[in-house]
Amino acid sequence: PNRYDAQRVERKWRETWEDRRCFEAHRDPERPKYYVLEMFPYPSGRIHMGHVRNYAMGDVVARFKRARGHNVLHPMGWDAFGLPAENAAVERGVHPAKWTRENIASMREQLKQMGLSLDWSREFATCDPDYYKHQQRLFVDMMAAGLVYQKSSMVNWDPVDNTVLANEQVIDGMGWRSGAPVERRELTQWFFRISDMAEELLEALDGLNAWPEKVRLMQRNWIGRSAGMQIRFDLAPNDLTDVSELEIYTTRHDTLFGASFGAISVDHPLAAELKDKIDGLSPFIDECRRAGTSEAAMENAEKRGFDTGLQLRHPFDPDRTIPLFVANFVLMEYGSGAIFGCPAHDQRDLDFARKYGLDVLPVVCPPEVAAADFSIGSEAYVGPGRLIRSRFLDGMSIEEAKAEVARRLTATGAGAEKVNYRLRDWGVSRQRYWGCPIPVIHCKNCGVVPTPAADLPVLLPEDVTFDQPGNPLDRHPTWKHVACPSCGADARRETDTMDTFADSSWYFARFTAPDCDEPTDPDDVGYWMNVDQYIGGVEHAILHLLYSRFWARAMHRTGWLPVRAIEPFDALFTQGMVCHETYRADGKWLSPDEIVATDDGLVSVATGAKVEVGPSIKMSKSKKNVVDPEAIIARYGADTARWFMLSDSPPERDVEWTTAGAEAAWRFLQKLWRLIDGAADRLPAPDSVWPATLSKAASDLRRATHRAIADVTRDIEGFAFNKAVAEIYRLANIIGHVDPEANADIGFALREALETIAQLAAPMVPHFAEEAWERLGQRRILTETAWPRADLELLMEAEITLPVQVNGKRRSEIRAPAEAGREVLTEMALTDETIRRFLGDRAPKKVVVVPGRIVNVVL
Numbered sequence: 078p079n080r081y082d083a084q085r086v087e088r089k090w091r092e093t094w095e096d097r098r099c100f101e102a103h104r105d106p107e108r109p110k111y112y113v114l115e116m117f118p119y120p121s122g123r124i125h126m127g128h129v130r131n132y133a134m135g136d137v138v139a140r141f142k143r144a145r146g147h148n149v150l151h152p153m154g155w156d157a158f159g160l161p162a163e164n165a166a167v168e169r170g171v172h173p174a175k176w177t178r179e180n181i182a183s184m185r186e187q188l189k190q191m192g193l194s195l196d197w198s199r200e201f202a203t204c205d206p207d208y209y210k211h212q213q214r215l216f217v218d219m220m221a222a223g224l225v226y227q228k229s230s231m232v233n234w235d236p237v238d239n240t241v242l243a244n245e246q247v248i249d250g251m252g253w254r255s256g257a258p259v260e261r262r263e264l265t266q267w268f269f270r271i272s273d274m275a276e277e278l279l280e281a282l283d284g285l286n287a288w289p290e291k292v293r294l295m296q297r298n299w300i301g302r303s304a305g306m307q308i309r310f311d312l313a314p315n316d317l318t319d320v321s322e323l324e325i326y327t328t329r330h331d332t333l334f335g336a337s338f339g340a341i342s343v344d345h346p347l348a349a350e351l352k353d354k355i356d357g358l359s360p361f362i363d364e365c366r367r368a369g370t371s372e373a374a375m376e377n378a379e380k381r382g383f384d385t386g387l388q389l390r391h392p393f394d395p396d397r398t399i400p401l402f403v404a405n406f407v408l409m410e411y412g413s414g415a416i417f418g419c420p421a422h423d424q425r426d427l428d429f430a431r432k433y434g435l436d437v438l439p440v441v442c443p444p445e446v447a448a449a450d451f452s453i454g455s456e457a458y459v460g461p462g463r464l465i466r467s468r469f470l471d472g473m474s475i476e477e478a479k480a481e482v483a484r485r486l487t488a489t490g491a492g493a494e495k496v497n498y499r500l501r502d503w504g505v506s507r508q509r510y511w512g513c514p515i516p517v518i519h520c521k522n523c524g525v526v527p528t529p530a531a532d533l534p535v536l537l538p539e540d541v542t543f544d545q546p547g548n549p550l551d552r553h554p555t556w557k558h559v560a561c562p563s564c565g566a567d568a569r570r571e572t573d574t575m576d577t578f579a580d581s582s583w584y585f586a587r588f589t590a591p592d593c594d595e596p597t598d599p600d601d602v603g604y605w606m607n608v609d610q611y612i613g614g615v616e617h618a619i620l621h622l623l624y625s626r627f628w629a630r631a632m633h634r635t636g637w638l639p640v641r642a643i644e645p646f647d648a649l650f651t652q653g654m655v656c657h658e659t660y661r662a663d664g665k666w667l668s669p670d671e672i673v674a675t676d677d678g679l680v681s682v683a684t685g686a687k688v689e690v691g692p693s694i695k696m697s698k699s700k701k702n703v704v705d706p707e708a709i710i711a712r713y714g715a716d717t718a719r720w721f722m723l724s725d726s727p728p729e730r731d732v733e734w735t736t737a738g739a740e741a742a743w744r745f746l747q748k749l750w751r752l753i754d755g756a757a758d759r760l761p762a763p764d765s766v767w768p769a770t771l772s773k774a775a776s777d778l779r780r781a782t783h784r785a786i787a788d789v790t791r792d793i794e795g796f797a798f799n800k801a802v803a804e805i806y807r808l809a810n811i812i813g814h815v816d817p818e819a820n821a822d823i824g825f826a827l828r829e830a831l832e833t834i835a836q837l838a839a840p841m842v843p844h845f846a847e848e849a850w851e852r853l854g855q856r857r858i859l860t861e862t863a864w865p866r867a868d869l870e871l872l873m874e875a876e877i878t879l880p881v882q883v884n885g886k887r888r889s890e891i892r893a894p895a896e897a898g899r900e901v902l903t904e905m906a907l908t909d910e911t912i913r914r915f916l917g918d919r920a921p922k923k924v925v926v927v928p929g930r931i932v933n934v935v936l
């Protein structure tokens with residue numbers, strides 16, 4: 078018998094597919110289109126097991142849909158701009174373009190080894206001028222549509238390197254290279270007006286039924302709609318400022334009588350005005366700013382305030398005043414950058430009040446508690462209840478009190494109901510080289526002038542240096558000096574580049590016509606969009622998907638996407654992670670190939686020290702628990718890697734990579750090959766005419782085959798790839814027990830079973846399946862063959878109805894496979910709804926089964 082040689086077979090079929098251009102997509106109005114996309118990779122240099130899992134899943138879908146008659150688009154590209162390339166330039170002196178191109182070249186080779194049914198003719202990288210040119214065009218169009226603007230905002234500033242840092246370059250508040258404490262600085266930056274679409278982006282989530290509920294929830298929380306009030310507080314006269322009132326935002330206006338202080342953000346205009354007039358305020362503000370700009374940094378920082386000495390008047394009681402603080406926990410970008418604090422009903426306010434000795438005035442009393450007995454200790458009360466100590470609100474529920482406060486304040490003009498969103502506008506300016514240049518020109522006469530479409534792309538210059546900190550574009554000797562397109566005067570190019578999230582916010586649309594000389598082609602984008610199935614990691618559940626949804630809308634408004642493509646991704650699947658055990662010896666992490674099994678257990682290859690085995694966690698370089706896909710493919714072939722990835726756990730859950738599992742997958746393919754290879758020469762020729770009647774053995778096999786077709790089809794459609802794999806194992810097992818000599822007609826059923834198993838396994842192990850198909854004498858390649866159809870009649874016959882009795886009386890009936898044995902029938906009878914209800918918690922004494930006839934439960 079021929080041993081199955083994965084390396085040879087896989088190379089052969091990849092070449093065949095490539096020669097026949099099997100996976101190049103073309104518009105075809107005759108067939109239903111299907112666009113399947115996996116999140117494109119960042120070209121870090123090597124593919125990892127997470128990629129293997131992601132792309133194997135996408136490939137199952139693509140191959141399955143193709144076999145089912147869909148016109149499939151399944152493209153691949155590279156999310157190629159970004160910081161690591163620049164870091165490589167700084168650290169190793171290699172140009173970001175060269176580093177990126179080389180990484181792409183090696184990762185492309187690795188991906189090709191996986192035998193993915195990708196349309197490589199559509200490949201692009203986001204750093205291709207031919208891609209970012211169109212991104213610049215979209216930016217300019219978005220500017221014209223009012224979706225882009227400039228404003229001054231805070232950035233992370235490294236005071237030693239004199240450079241702006243991305244959030245990921247700030248580690249525990251320190252600059253990643255300098256180690257110096259990072260400061261917040263104001264800088265003029267570009268923004269996308271995503272907050273304008275907050276309501277739309279929120280509402281449309283309801284329609285995305287084929288998205289995981291948890292992702293929709295994360296998006297909802299990120300958008301963070303909150304309905305509250307904007308309320309005016311007057312400032313008591315003072316000699317520090319002429320400002321006479323302050324707008325605050327609250328979602329708990331019911332607690333207004335519990336207010337015991339007011340607070341403004343350190344970035345509030347009033348704080349800026351008071352800064353140099355009050356001793357100690359300026360250093361306080363500087364210190365707060367040093368804590369970093371990220372929301373998380375502000376959330377986690379200790380709550381601190383500075384008493385300005387100013388007083389706010391209570392809106393319902395001008396004689397009552399509360400102190401005004403400048404506080405580090407009030408964000409300028411949310412609401413109005415000013416709050417009133419109600420310590421009794423907000424934990425943060427309570428901590429603050431305890432720290433600064435402020436009043437704690439409970440105004441919402443929990444149900445079943447007497448107002449007189451109610452007091453606040455170290456925990457704020459945030460539950461439901463009735464209003465107390467609140468004059469005209471007393472006795473009302475929270476909702477009633479909110480309505481009453483809203484009514485009164487609106488009537489006097491002191492307040493207005495307001496919806497706020499947590500979602501802020503998207504700052505896209507990066508003071509970096511390796512990104513898409515923002516295509517605008519600053520002219521002293523004309524202001525900001527967009528680069529005319531005819532002058533695009535604004536190319537990144539190649540001759541840049543990384544020997545000093547800061548933005549290489551900014552210090553380039555000539556690049557930024559241009560003539561104003563509008564008046565011809567000497568002008569300056571924008572030296573900021575776009576956040577790389579912009580690059581990945583519309584690539585899916587570009588794949589529909591990657592060579593078009595405009596951003597999209599109406600026919601192509603109209604035919605292919607939306608993406609029918611998007612697959613990727615849950616780590617992109619918020620920003621990437623939200624930004625893509627925003628761009629889709631922006632592209633629609635600017636005419637680059639047809640109406641029905643406003644939501645870019647019809648269905649979304651988020652796969653789990655790939656995990657592996659961790660190993661430690663001599664106090665160091667060891668990789669799986671630095672250890673070896675001995676009689677005394679696992680030891681370190683280098684030192685012989687005993688290895689401690691840790692839990693299975695996400696593969697990561699820092700824990701060294703990574704397995705290199707290239708090594709696995711070289712050893713077992715791509716099919717084995719794919720099969721194991723798909724077989725072990727449900728796709729949405731984490732999977733643990735083990736050597737034993739990979740070997741088992743390999744052995745299964747070997748065994749299946751022996752079955753096919755051993756039988757192939759003894760089977761009736763393909764397409765021979767079946768005998769008129771079949772023996773029992775042959776019909777049983779047929780039934781198992783068609784059951785497998787029905788089940789695998791259902792499982793792939795439902796993203797239950799592990800179950801599909803299990804069905805294939807089961808069918809293989811049945812085939813393995815068939816005696817080819819049993820009957821004259823068994824060969825027909827056996828041929829059908831073997832052909833079917835090749836077809837069903839093809840989405841997962843495509844090279845193997847092609848080889849098996851060919852070995853079975855088929856001339857047409859499997860990739861160009863339609864998916865098998867289950868003969869429903871065969872399956873119907875296969876099910877019978879059995880009566881179920883309890884103590885001899887008929888109580889219910891079950892539908893069961895005709896061949897079901899005692900165990901299966903017992904279980905089915907006892908789990909039948911009617912019988913379960915009938916039995917209650919009485920345990921049956923015994924169950925009498927006559928297979929094919931009846932089940933009797935004896936109590």
Ligand code: ANZ
Nearest residue numbers: 303326327328329332406407408411412414419422423
């Ligand atoms: C008074 C109050 C009393 C509040 C109470 C809460 C509980 P969401 O739901 O997220 O919108 N707030 C308003 N603007 C803020 C800002 N710029 N920075 C920090 N906090 C701000 O949160 C709204 C609540 O967060 C508002 O309601 C306000 O505090 C605070 F018992 O007002 B509340």
Ligand code: ZN
Nearest residue numbers: 520523561564
């Ligand atoms: Zn000009």
